[in-house]
Amino acid sequence: MALEAxxxxxxxxxxxxxxxxxxxxxxxxxxxxLYFYPKDDxxxxxxxxxxxxxxxxxxxxxxxxxxxxxxxxxxxxxxFKEKYNLPFTLLSDEDHxxxxxxxxxxxKKFMGREYEGVLRTTFLIDENGIIKKVFPNVxxxxxxxxxxxxxxS
Numbered sequence: 001m002a003l004e005a006x007x008x009x010x011x012x013x014x015x016x017x018x019x020x021x022x023x024x025x026x027x028x029x030x031x032x033x034l035y036f037y038p039k040d041d042x043x044x045x046x047x048x049x050x051x052x053x054x055x056x057x058x059x060x061x062x063x064x065x066x067x068x069x070x071x072x073x074x075x076x077x078x079x080f081k082e083k084y085n086l087p088f089t090l091l092s093d094e095d096h097x098x099x100x101x102x103x104x105x106x107x108k109k110f111m112g113r114e115y116e117g118v119l120r121t122t123f124l125i126d127e128n129g130i131i132k133k134v135f136p137n138v139x140x141x142x143x144x145x146x147x148x149x150x151x152x153s
Contacts, residue, residue, distance in 0.1 A: 002103050005133055009034070009125045012098045014069065014091040017077035022091060024067075028129055033059065033066045033147055035122040035138070036104045040072045040080035040090075044120070048140035049086055055144045056087050064151065069093050070118060124150055 003009070009032075013023040024032070035052070037045045052059075052066050059066055066088035072080070077090035091098075099105035104121040107114060122135040124147065133150050135143070 003123070003131060003134065005131055007131050009123060009129050009131050010101050011129075012101060014093055014098055015074050016092070017074050017081050017090045019074045022067075022089060024125075025129070027065045027067075029127050031062070031064045031127055031132075031151065032125040033064060033122060034069065034102075034125055035067070036069045036099060036102065036118050037120055038118040039070060040076045041083065044140045045070070046084060048120070048138070048143055049080070050084055051140070051142070051144035052088065053084065053086050055148060058148060060087075062151065065089075067091055069098060071096055071099070122147060 009024060011023060011025045013021050016022045037048055039045055049068060056066070068088065068090045071093055073094060074092045077092055080086065081090060093099050096105050099118055102123065104119045105116065106119050108117045108119065120138040122138055122143065123131055124133040126132050135146065
């Protein structure tokens with residue numbers, strides 16, 4: 001079943017870039033931007049992460065938590081965070097279980113090749129753990145502005 005607005009966001013625990021286990025439920029009481037992306041340090045994913053970084057103060061001032069999730073290892077996340085000075089938490093879903101739980105693991109096509117991977121998707125979750133908005137098929141360019149607009153509405 002696909003996750004939609006007004007549904008509870010499934011809780012999960014994943015290691016962050018330091019290897020520390022982090023659970024979605026620990027952020028209750030604050031809105032959360034949970035964004036799933038394919039791979040650290042690739043052009044689109046870097047553009048998306050850097051747009052969240054560039055707007056980070058606006059999120060922080062509003063009490064919004066940003067969590068990025070990809071199948072990369074905690075060590076890869078640590079390098080990615082350091083290289084681009086990312087001020088938010090990156091979570092490692094190496095076995096794709098949380099991606100599958102959120103319905104963002106599926107068939108993709110690139111240069112005529114079909115494969116399984118992360119479908120770039122963002123979930124806006126309210127302070128009570130309810131999904132307020134789902135952004136499927138995210139285009140990295142301008143996505144943070146789109147999320148900020150949704151937070152204001």
